[in-house]
Amino acid sequence: MNAPTTTASDLPTVVIGAGPIGLAAAAHLAGRGLEPLVLEAGPAAASAVREWGHVRLFSTWAELVDPAAEKLLAPTGWTAPDSAAYPSGADWAERYLQPLADALGDRVRYGATVTGVSRLGRDRVVDADRERQPFTVHLRHTDGRTERLTARAVIDASGTWSTPSPLGGDGLPAPGEHEASARISYRVPDLDDPAVRARYAGRRTAVIGSGASAFTALAQLAALARETPGTHASWIQRRGIGDATFGGGEADQLPARGALGLAAKAAVDDGHADAVTGFRTATVEAEGAQLVLVAEDGRRLEPVDEVIALTGFRPDLSFLSELRLGLDERLQAPVALAPLIDPNQHSCGTVYPHGAKELSHPEQDVYLAGMKSYGRAPTFLALTGYEQVRSIAAALAGDHEAAERVELVFAETGVCGGSGLFDTPDAPDTTQTEESGGCCAAPPTLQIGATAPATTGGC
Incomplete structure (x- = not known):
């Protein structure tokens, strides 16, 4: 008797990165009845966030918890933090992201670095039956073992933390930078x-x-x-x-x-x-x-x-070199997304919510999500990423009406993630109080000294 044939629809959707957007993607996929497999290079969830755990975000908890993730967490007895408080990176990782990864269980694998993604039996040159082939994802484990997985779709939410930009003014490391x-x-x-x-x-x-x-x-x-x-x-x-x-x-x-x-x-x-x-x-x-x-x-x-x-920071695209990506030549972001996030024209609060349509590539069923999707643009915020993966999960589930629907409405100035003071x-x-007007109240006046003249040279 022949063994049953595995089809692409039986395969998991591989999500690269167990950070806030990768874990939210897994929650949305699971909510759609699709099987996610999250691959995280670090030893725990949100390994990159933990590296800047001492830094406080500008966003409150209300903007940092994804609705599908919260639904997944509810049966575990998880208690939502004060929605008006500003967490540090360490708070975000320990009080929300690690519990979310734990709730996903064996759908999250740690110590798994993705070294390459392609179509099974097809390099980027080959056209024949390309879209009928599943994806092949190559891994390197912390013990040196290598592994190859197959997937029906790939969502790269690995972020940009591992690839900071050099200090050279031309975008390349300045001579002497490496030596120092x-x-x-x-x-x-x-x-x-x-x-x-x-x-x-x-x-x-x-x-x-x-x-x-x-x-x-x-x-x-x-x-x-x-x-x-x-x-x-x-x-x-x-x-x-x-x-x-x-x-x-x-x-x-x-x-x-x-x-x-x-x-x-x-x-x-x-x-x-x-x-x-x-x-x-x-x-x-x-x-x-x-x-x-x-x-x-x-x-x-x-x-x-x-x-x-x-x-x-800038995206690491090296392990995606065998995929047919459509990227803007300046920002290294998806072509349709780039004009919406151009930092010469937009701040995080003026970026229009977007989803699968703007994040699509010539290679079908491949998506860059989260900070990775923004390429070199610095205007990303968590709420935008959550909307991205909601739409992507809907598209992969075949619910194109939901994929194209905008379900995120920003406040007038948006909510910018980033670093803040403890x-x-x-x-x-x-x-946050009723008198303060919530997130959009002006801060208390800070007394600062008389303006010092700026210098254009060394002193």
Whole structure:
């Protein structure tokens, strides 16, 4: 008697990454009666989130819990956190993402790094019967074993955390950057860690970047400078300082974000940091035990002991090279999505909700979701990712009406995920009350010093 034939519809949908969007994708697939298989390179759920666990999000719990995931968690006795509170990355991982992974059970596999995805028996050149073939997913386990799985569809929600952008102004590592790697960090430092704190205390640090991560690093170094003499930061920006440099400040409808921008401004105003504008790093030179950054225009900054490069992230597309992806040539995001998220025109609050249609590729049933789908654009937020995977799951289930329906409505300014300050004596109280107007109230006024003149060169 012949064994029953396995068809593509019997195979699982492989989800790459057990982060917030990957786990939400699995919850939506399960809710649709489709079998997910989540492959996570790390040893636990949300391994990337845990690496920035010391950083607080701007989003409240209300914007960080996916509805399908909450439904899956309900029978487990899970208790939802206070919807108005702002969690740290560690809170998000421990109080929501790991319980969600646990609820999915053996549908989540850890220590499984995806090294390649293709069509079974078809490289990217072959047309014949291509769409009738299942996907083949190659894995490497932590013990060195390799494995090949087959899948009916693939959702890559692996994010961009593992591939930070270099500090070179041309998008490539600057000459000398690799050689100086022991003194260059590409993450917001955890200054509560004694070893990390000792690395920056009493030293000069260059902070490169103009986003929320750079604000956070500047504010933390300024706080360290108040305690440890000799601590100083040089804030290096590729652009100039304008009205929007520090975010919305007191007028920002997201209090935590506005307070963070004001804290970064105070770091400059109070003399704990100096601002260097229009500086695009060309080379990194060693000068004794210190580093000297040299710009494309020849300017040389005063030597620093450490560099924190917060210049964004980019997608790792290497393991998808045998798939036919349709990506925008600038953002490395899906072609139909790119104009909706272009950071030259959009912030996270002005990105229109989108789904399977905008995330589709020439290779049918392959989707990049979450931060990975945004390529190099920094405007992503969790709610957008949850809407993405809701739509993708509907499309894979054949419910095209639901896939095309928009079920997410943003507040006027949206809710931007990202880094924020922990509770400190001088941080504003962002507790939600009826009087505060909820998430869109203006933050309390922060007193800052007189504006210091920005410098365009080293000091």
